[in-house]
Amino acid sequence: MLRFRRPKPPKGFAKEVDAARRVVARAIAAGQVPEFHPSWRKGEYKREFVAAQHGKCGYCETYLLNHPPAMEHYAPKGEVEALANEGVEADGIYGVRDRDTQQISRTGYHWLAYDWNNWLLACERCNTGWKRSLFPVREDPHPCPPTPDQPYTALLLSPFGVDDPVEHLEFSVLGEVIPRDGSEYGEATIRTLGFSRRESLRNVRQGFAADATQHARGLEQALVDGKLDIAQIHTEELISLGGEERLHAGMVRSIVLSRLGLHWSQMEELAEKLAASTPPHTKDPRLAVRRRARGQKQ
Structure with missing residues (x-):
């Protein structure tokens, strides 16, 4: 994983997503599970991230031309899951089997669903096959359901984060990856994205x-x-x-x-x-x- 410079949101971005934000806020206030309008699929938004990430997945650094890109929500917008079994790589569209996750919250970080700073572009294998709705934090148990006023310490490394992934991931001559100096961020990232399971x-x-x-x-x-x-x-x-x-x-x-x-x-x-x-x-x-x-x- 490489740290990139986050692109600036296009002019008028906040206004464009305001209506969708308000729909989600009303649903949460009513105690409902919100439905999200997929504004993040807009081609203009994706192009900004493709350029900023040099056409690579923000997580595994493979070229997005080889894998269909998806706008990834770093902190999951909907449900939040915990990893029960890491699983293994397999043939198929998502390339993973026996990876078990357990829902720990029906609603996730909904207030970040349309936050430009919560978006990155990821390949479909990272986004849907491995990361899913996982979001490891240092707090135990994970604050659920998440709310804007609850503090949390995210352990998943981000290509647009403050922490440089290079400081937390170490690689062998064979391309194997381990946490650098036992980094909890490195360990959580490797498990969440299946980096050590993807031959x-x-x-x-x-x-x-x-x-x-x-x-x-x-x-x-x-x-x-x-x-x-x-x-x-x-x-x-x-x-x-x-x-x-x-x-x-x-x-x-x-x-x-x-x-x-x-x-x-x-x-x-x-x-x-x-x-x-x-x-x-x-x-x-x-x-x-x-x-x-x-x-x-x-």
Whole structure:
């Protein structure tokens, strides 16, 4: 998972969803389970999030072109569920079986149903197959039914949240994921989204994890040996792999943090220093070849 910059709501957004908000508020006041008008399906809204997320699912970072996108409510608008059994990946439209959830509230975070800051774009597998209406919080028991005046501490990481997912998720060279340093946010996110149960997702991550690990090791050794031209090659490759638009860039950045102890801003600073400190006549010719190859791919 990668942290993105949330797009600004389109002009007139609040006015456009005001009527739907009032319908929900009246239902709640009457003690009824509200029905929601799906305003979030509007193409204009989705396009804003597609651009902000670089066409990737906000949770698993797969390209949305390969999976039908859905506007996901981070805090569930309707019912709230608790996870009873994590389940396993299976064939089929949602790719999951034996995943059991239990309803703990008939009404969820209804006041956030039309809140722009509660929306993100997710692939159908994450949205419907795995996350569903789950929303882990630190409070035990989960405050139910949720109300606007009840405090809660969300444990599910968000691509638009304050916490950087890279700080809470750690990846192996095989693309396996575990909570970083026992992070409760990392653990809750992995369970809620089934990250450790989705072998097809790990298979896709594996190649990127192997490349990132190889270049991180190469960079570390090159710096020890004082071979700045070689260090620059590995640095540029890592910067490319961890670019916001790339698949599983969050994992790449996590591997950089694990292997090199560098946050991404520090990695970018290192790349700039190496580019400035390596005289042109000493640069490894592979740099030009790799730059040309990346330009052709783009």
